[in-house]
Amino acid sequence: KRGFIRIETRAPSPEEALRDREKLSRQSFPLPTYDRHVLNEEQQKAYDAILELMRENRFAECLVHGITGSGKTELYLQLISETIASGGDALLLVPEISLTPQMTAHFRRRFGENVAVLHSRMSDGERNLQWNKIKNGAVSVAIGARSAIFAPFRRLRLIILDEEHEPSYYSEDAAPHYHAAEIAETIGRIRNAVVLYGSATPRVETYYRAVRHEIHCVRLTKRANRAALPEMILEDLREARETGTADYFSVFGEKLKHALGETYRAGKQAMLFVHRRGYAKQMLCRSCGSIMKCARCSVPMTYHEHGNRLICHYCGRTAPAPAVCPRCGSADFERHGTGTQKAVEELRKLFPDAAVLRMDTDTTSGKDGYEKILSSFAAGEAQFLVGTQMIAKGHDFPNVTLVGIISADSLINMPDYKAEERAFQLFSQMAGRAGRGSSAGKVIIQAYQTDDYAITAACRHDYAEFYANEITVRRNLHYPPFCAMCVLRFSGEEDRATYETASAACGKMRDAGVPDVEILGPARAEQPKLNNKYRWVITLKSKCRTSLTEFLAHWTEDGKMLKKIRGRANLSIRFDGR
Ligand SMILES: [Zn+2]
Ligand SMILES: [Zn+2]
Known part of the structure; x- marks a missing residue:
């Protein structure tokens, strides 16, 4: 009989999809217990110090330097609880790959429905749902990967970057290119929020700022579970x-x-x-272990089978591959x-x-x-x-x-x-x-x-x-944090045209002749060809970021330069150092 059976297919709603994913995750991973526990003496000291910063209602940055297993997560969780209790919102950023079902479950247990989870594998619908919850004030905690830094909180008081040294905090793969730590600093400044950088092995630049008392620092030196280091x-x-x-x-x-x-x-x-x-092979002497480096830049040069040459990816210098090791005279090299x-x-x-x-x-x-x-x-x-x-x-x-x-x-x-x-x-x-x-x-x-x-x-x-x-x-070789660096990467489908574009741009910069900006290149990028595009780089070094941005602003001023590049190559710019 017609109309008796109706076949229905419908896509699960974003909420259902989210719930299903979390259910699946709970099945595949054993759930550790993450009950709130009493902080040890060190954790308590760190907690008190950070709380004091938060009570000042001003922008502040603090490095949380804690060895693996020292209980940084518990510290974060209790600080977040405190933030919520005092009517504020809190944001925890973790590297995408750490945003595991374990961690999510952990958060749900502590904060229940008051938490939004944001990661890159979400569909637009799922993301929109979470985003709206944040915007409407339905949740006061978010945990997410890099782009969660843009979550539209209204009363943001605390931003935590866990594993702050992770390279994935920089969006290398897609425009806009930004470092989540720099965005966090800016947002913190605007919102008078406290920004925490957590790591067992902080970036040298971050640690340098802590050593110079430009930012605060708390230390966790003991493993919370008393387990021995390996x-x-x-x-x-x-x-x-x-x-x-x-x-x-x-x-x-x-x-x-x-x-x-x-x-x-x-x-x-x-x-x-x-x-x-x-794609990056170096020449290593098997007898004495020395590596062939660029005399000028002190970075290892890359070995290219084609032509049997070594190339520096900073300054572009090339040299024939040596037949014997300059240090010990051995001819036994490892190239792969x-x-x-x-x-x-x-x-x-x-x-x-x-x-x-x-x-x-x-x-x-x-x-x-x-x-x-x-x-x-x-x-x-x-x-x-x-x-x-x-x-x-x-x-x-x-x-x-x-x-x-x-x-x-x-x-x-x-x-x-x-x-x-x-x-x-x-x-x-x-x-x-x-x-x-x-x-x-x-x-x-x-x-x-x-x-x-x-x-x-x-x-x-x-x-x-x-x-x-x-x-x-870094001090001796003049690298960040002792200077600011900027890498201009040109990529294009034709090798020669890309090189010529980079070369013309470089010539224009040299003509400008600003004494405190050092110009290196153009050189082949470390990955000379990616996604069928040839890549060339120009590296700029100067004493601070401002002098670099001013230099670039001047360089692009008349618009002719950028017009010349457009159509011939893509240009992306990465800054390093402050
Ligand atoms: Zn050797
Ligand atoms: Zn070099």
Whole structure:
């Protein structure tokens, strides 16, 4: 009979979609208990200091420098409670990848319906719903990734940037390009709000401001759960290769191989970090561990097979690849980094019965891609997880007792003045992954450059030692925070046209001849070709941001310059330093 059965399809409403996602998340992750607990002495001191700032009803910035596991989150939660109680709104920013179901559930338990969650995987409908709740004052707390900084709160009193050192706070991938910390500072100033920067390994620039008392600082130096810090073991790859204890082309040294076996037999799990950046190969001497650097900029030069040359991505200087190491005379160079795939292959050979998961941009492209991999690992479906920086943060895996860093050199050698900083941050974060449960953790760092200060300081869990070294280097080589930098990136479909555009722009700048602005380039970008576009960069350095912006304003004044660029290349500008 017609009309008896009606087939109906309808899309779930944003609210339903949100609820479903959270339900799914709760199923796939075991929920830890996050009940409010009494602050320890250190936390209480930090809490009191920040509360005092908030009571002044003025703009203030404060670094929350706390080691992993020192209970920063509990501190945030209680400060947020206090903010709500006094009639204010609070915003907590976390890196996208840390915005886990664990964390969301955590917040819901504490604040119930009074919290909006904002992340980039939401549909427009879901986002709109949350945005309206904030605007109407229906919620007074929001937790979200980078773009949540623009949440339209009316009585914003507290802004927290957790893991403030995370590069994802800068919107590299899409316009508008901004750093969430800079926006937070501006909003804080306008709203008379308190801005907190939380990290175990703060950006050198942030720490420098704290040291100079430009911003406040509170410290958490003890692990709240009293768990011991993991044991750090350094494996010298030079030694291993010389004594023949390691297979020459093996990914794993003897110590790591042994520890992997132990972990596997004990029924525990291991995480292996690989820094894969296929496009940036450096030349590393296998005998003495030295790396070929630009004499002018002191950053590692990139090796290009084509023409067998080295290129500096700051000043554009190129040089033929040396036949022998300038320091020790050896002709034994390493020119290739290890990729995640190679590490997985070798693990499978060593442990044919083990399950191995791989996590990198190739395996996480789908919606909720990385959540699936991580929840599978959390559920114990695999013994080994191999991945890039994605695996370094945001998740507690109580059964992980071993963390391996396959090639520490590849991090240190990135052609970027911040390479040491990023390396130290990643080593520390990876160390934080080991031994979160009841058993003690172990971290093995494999490296050629074993005397590098990012490695040695990370092995001692010593941020101050790292900072002391790094700030000296920055001062000597004149990098931020001792100057302001600006990178103009030109990208276009035709290599030659893009180069010519950049070159013309550069010539125009040099003609302007402003003495306190140093102009470097044009040079090929670190990634010379991305999304089928060729990339060239010009780097500007000056004593402060203002002199750079004034210089650029002058440069673009007559409009002819920009008109010339338009149609031939895309131009994006990134500032660094204040
Ligand atoms: Zn050498
Ligand atoms: Zn250079």
